[in-house]
Amino acid sequence: MQPSLESKGYGVVVVILLTLAVAVGSVLVTPEPTITEDTTSTPVPTRHVISRATPIPAMVRPQAGRWLGRGFTSELAAYPPLQLFFDVAVDGTLKGVLSLYPTNPEIPPNAVDLIAKNGCNIEFEGFGGPINGSFISFTQAVVEVEAVTCEVKFYGNVTLIEPVRGVFAAEYSESATLTLAQGAVLTPLERGKGVFYNYCSACHGSYAEGAPGIPSLDTDQVRAKTDEELLTIINNGVLNTVMPAWGNVLTDEEKQGVLLLIRDLNVLKNRA
Numbered sequence: 438m439q440p441s442l443e444s445k446g447y448g449v450v451v452v453i454l455l456t457l458a459v460a461v462g463s464v465l466v467t468p469e470p471t472i473t474e475d476t477t478s479t480p481v482p483t484r485h486v487i488s489r490a491t492p493i494p495a496m497v498r499p500q501a502g503r504w505l506g507r508g509f510t511s512e513l514a515a516y517p518p519l520q521l522f523f524d525v526a527v528d529g530t531l532k533g534v535l536s537l538y539p540t541n542p543e544i545p546p547n548a549v550d551l552i553a554k555n556g557c558n559i560e561f562e563g564f565g566g567p568i569n570g571s572f573i574s575f576t577q578a579v580v581e582v583e584a585v586t587c588e589v590k591f592y593g594n595v596t597l598i599e600p601v602r603g604v605f606a607a608e609y610s611e612s613a614t615l616t617l618a619q620g621a622v623l624t625p626l627e628r629g630k631g632v633f634y635n636y637c638s639a640c641h642g643s644y645a646e647g648a649p650g651i652p653s654l655d656t657d658q659v660r661a662k663t664d665e666e667l668l669t670i671i672n673n674g675v676l677n678t679v680m681p682a683w684g685n686v687l688t689d690e691e692k693q694g695v696l697l698l699i700r701d702l703n704v705l706k707n708r709a
C-alpha cells in the first residue's frame with residue numbers, strides 16, 4: 438500500500454519535530470563535556486595557586502619609641518582589661534609592662550585593692566619568658582602572653598588561679614612616642630590631650646562624647662565630681678566595668694593633664 442501524500446507530509450513534519458526535540462533536549466540536558474585532548478593548542482601555563490603567606494622577616498629592626506598592645510585575644514574572659522606597652526630603644530632593646538587586673542577570689546583582699554590601683558604587673562626586658570613576641574614589620578609586632586604570676590606594687594607576687602594566656606597585636610604609636618619625647622615641653626593641657634588620644638578616646642570617643650556602654654565625659658555628672666574623685670576613678674578604674682585603672686600606666690603629670698582636659702573638653706573640638 439502506498440502511503441498517501443498527506444501522510445508522507447506528516448511523516449516529514451514528525452521527523453523534523455523529533456530532530457528538533459532531540460537537539461533542544463541535548464542543549465537543555467547538557468551532557469558531561471567530553472574532554473578531548475587538543476594537542477594542537479599551545480599548552481596553558483601552570484598557574485601557581487599556592488598562596489604564599491608574606492614571610493616574616495627573620496630580623497626586623499623595630500621603630501624606636503613607645504609601642505602599645507592592642508586587641509588582646511585570650512581564651513579566658515577572666516582578665517580584661519589588660520594593658521601592654523613597651524618602649525623600644527634606639528639600639529633595639531625593649532622594656533615594657535603588662536598590667537592585668539585579676540579579681541579572682543583567691544587573691545587576698547589587700548592585694549586586690551592594690552591591684553585595682555596599680556595593676557598586677559609583669560615587667561619585661563626583651564621578649565622571652567611570659568611575654569614573648571616577634572616583630573612582623575617596622576611598626577607591628579605580635580606579642581604572646583602566658584603568665585601564672587604577676588607582681589603587685591608594695592605587695593609582691595600574686596599567683597593567678599588560671600594562667601593568663603593570649604595574644605596581643607602591638608603597634609608602634611607615634612603619638613605616644615611624641616608625647617613621651619615632648620613630655621617636658623608640653624603644657625599640662627597638651628599633655629592631657631595626648632593622653633586622651635592615646636588611652637581614652639578609643640572608648641570615650643574622640644570628643645569624649647561616649648559610645649554605647651561608655652559614658653560621655655561631657656556631662657553634669659562628671660562636672661559635679663571633685664578633682665579628687667575623678668583622679669580616683671582614673672587611678673583605680675571602675676571595678677567590674679571595662680574602665681581600666683590607669684594608676685600604673687600614666688605618670689602624675691599625665692594624670693593631671695588629662696584631668697585638666699576633662700575640665701576643658703572644648704580643647705578636643707579644636708583638634709589640630
Ligand code: HEC
Pocket residue numbers: 518632633636637638639640641650651652653654656658659667670671675678679680681683695
Ligand atoms: C576600655 C574602655 C575605656 C577606656 C580605654 C577608658 N574608659 Fe573611662 N570609662 C569606661 C567605662 C565603661 C566607664 C563607666 C564605668 C561605670 O559604669 O561606672 C568609664 C568611666 C569613666 C569616668 C567616670 C565617668 C562618670 O560619668 O562617672 C571617667 C572620668 C573616665 N572614665 C575617664 C577616663 C580616662 C581619663 C581615660 C583614659 C586615661 C579612660 N576613661 C579610658 C571605659 C573606658
